[in-house]
Amino acid sequence: xxxxxxxxxxxQALINPKTExxxxxxxxxxxxxxxALNSGIDWPHKCKVGSCGTCKCKVLSxxxxxxxxxxxxxxxxxxxxxxxLACQSELxxxxxxxxxxxxxxxxx
Amino acid sequence: MKLFVxxxxxxVPFSSLVTIFGIFQGGVFSWIGVxxxxxxxxxxxxxxxxxxxxxxxxxGNSFGIKEFQYVVMxxxxxxxxxxxxxxxxxxxxxxxxxxxxxxxxxxxGFESGISFFNLIGxxxxxxxxxxxxxxxxxxxxxxxxxxxxxxxxxxxxxxxxHFTYAHVYNHHLDLGHQDDxxxxxxxxxxxxxxxxxxxxxxxxxxDLEKTKLTKQGKSVLSFHNKWIIGYLYSLPxxxxxxxxxxxxxxxxxxxxxxxxxxxxxxxxxxxxxGLIRKSGNPVEHRHSWDNDNVFTSWFxxxxxxxxxxxxxxETYFWELDDVGAPNYGIGYFSLFVLTLIPxxxxxxxxxxxxxxxxxxxxxxESEISNKFKSLxxxx
Numbered sequence: 145x146x147x148x149x150x151x152x153x154x155x156q157a158l159i160n161p162k163t164e165x166x167x168x169x170x171x172x173x174x175x176x177x178x179x180a181l182n183s184g185i186d187w188p189h190k191c192k193v194g195s196c197g198t199c200k201c202k203v204l205s206x207x208x209x210x211x212x213x214x215x216x217x218x219x220x221x222x223x224x225x226x227x228x229l230a231c232q233s234e235l236x237x238x239x240x241x242x243x244x245x246x247x248x249x250x251x252x
Numbered sequence: 253m254k255l256f257v258x259x260x261x262x263x264v265p266f267s268s269l270v271t272i273f274g275i276f277q278g279g280v281f282s283w284i285g286v287x288x289x290x291x292x293x294x295x296x297x298x299x300x301x302x303x304x305x306x307x308x309x310x311x312g313n314s315f316g317i318k319e320f321q322y323v324v325m326x327x328x329x330x331x332x333x334x335x336x337x338x339x340x341x342x343x344x345x346x347x348x349x350x351x352x353x354x355x356x357x358x359x360x361g362f363e364s365g366i367s368f369f370n371l372i373g374x375x376x377x378x379x380x381x382x383x384x385x386x387x388x389x390x391x392x393x394x395x396x397x398x399x400x401x402x403x404x405x406x407x408x409x410x411x412x413x414h415f416t417y418a419h420v421y422n423h424h425l426d427l428g429h430q431d432d433x434x435x436x437x438x439x440x441x442x443x444x445x446x447x448x449x450x451x452x453x454x455x456x457x458x459d460l461e462k463t464k465l466t467k468q469g470k471s472v473l474s475f476h477n478k479w480i481i482g483y484l485y486s487l488p489x490x491x492x493x494x495x496x497x498x499x500x501x502x503x504x505x506x507x508x509x510x511x512x513x514x515x516x517x518x519x520x521x522x523x524x525x526g527l528i529r530k531s532g533n534p535v536e537h538r539h540s541w542d543n544d545n546v547f548t549s550w551f552x553x554x555x556x557x558x559x560x561x562x563x564x565x566e567t568y569f570w571e572l573d574d575v576g577a578p579n580y581g582i583g584y585f586s587l588f589v590l591t592l593i594p595x596x597x598x599x600x601x602x603x604x605x606x607x608x609x610x611x612x613x614x615x616x617e618s619e620i621s622n623k624f625k626s627l628x629x630x631x
Binding site: 175178190191192193194195196211212213215216217219220231232 | 394396397400417420421422424425460463464467468534535564565566
């Protein structure tokens with residue numbers, strides 16, 4: 145029950161493998177979004193608590209550990225297509241993920 | 253420093269245990285929870301001018317120990333269950349006609365049986381400390397692992413398990429806007445807000461489940477529905493109180509839940525009263541009131557650093573800091589007393605809201621503020 149004491153490893157996320165090919169290290173217990181922001185990646189986000197859906201991204205390969213039920217924010221089709229909320233995703237394995245980082249640039 | 257930073261958040265755990273001890277002890281000690289509430293209101297008022305920043309080591313890391321703080325928060329679940337068991341035991345003694353006499357249990361003297369007057373004291377004490385315990389339900393609602401489930405159980409002890417979902421999916425997304433039932437608009441008093449906010453959050457939580465289950469092709473009237481499950485978590489409390497006190501037990505439980513939910517909604521009321529955010533715009537520090545004098549910060553595990561909390565919702569309470577959000581200038585206990593007298597509260601916040609309109613509000617927010625003023629609602 146207590147995830148405080150689990151022995152999760154650091155993982156690696158390859159962001160936009162077809163275009164930008166950025167490699168991101170996700171320390172154990174950290175979310176994909178926070179790791180990206182701490183690394184200076186301008187990942188779209190708003191609430192950071194899993195309620196707005198702004199940080200959603202598509203996992204192309206690998207396995208994430210969702211911290212909440214994404215069904216409240218994402219549609220069934222999106223979930224089936226591999227979309228996750230980066231602010232509520234830790235990694236179970238190394239992953240490849242697709243995210244439109246230009247969304248934020250467009251707004252600025 | 254590390255020991256001090258972590259130990260200072262133990263005021264509620266120790267006070268809750270003292271309250272439980274008082275109820276088990278019986279007699280006038282049944283009132284100890286109420287007396288503690290009064291003493292803490294006094295301390296909070298006397299320390300209203302002392303404000304501290306979050307302490308960090310030379311590397312900029314917090315002194316908070318996550319494992320320790322989480323163990324404390326998890327332990328608060330059985331503590332709050334014990335609080336209800338203590339009151340239920342007294343209800344059982346009262347309705348069973350136990351004689352009021354000195355007894356000894358495990359070498360410790362206590363008063364067996366209880367008078368109606370002291371039963372009221374035990375009920376008020378339980379309600380107040382169950383309500384103050386909601387701070388752990390709030391903190392754990394932001395932990396999406398087992399902490400989220402513990403949060404649901406803690407809130408269920410007050411019949412408010414819907415809070416955990418509504419707080420994260422509704423309040424954090426919509427605060428400062430009419431879509432957030434937990435935000436009190438200008439002109440509303442705490443008594444009206446308690447009902448409107450509670451019912452609004454419960455409805456939101458139901459609608460959230462309905463939308464999700466409909467999307468998934470599942471029945472709303474099923475055990476997939478977290479809104480229904482949340483209320484089922486409250487059944488053990490209902491059974492316990494009816495078994496121990498019959499109708500009087502049910503009345504006592506309604507009393508406990510009313511007090512604890514009133515305290516919860518009073519915190520919501522104080523957290524964002526009268527602040528305005530245009531829908532679609534990001535939540536920023538100016539959309540929350542800070543209450544961060546030293547005693548409030550330690551007692552309420554930094555829940556009063558609302559400005560920082562709402563912008564960094566994923567941040568642990570011991571890392572929250574003063575971010576320059578609008579500040580009431582007094583602590584939650586002191587402000588709570590003011591909210592109980594609506595005219596006094598409005599008088600207190602009038603100049604604070606004027607300052608907010610002048611120095612914090614954006615053009616869009618000022619326009620909405622002016623609509624309130626055109627209706628004669630100034631604070």
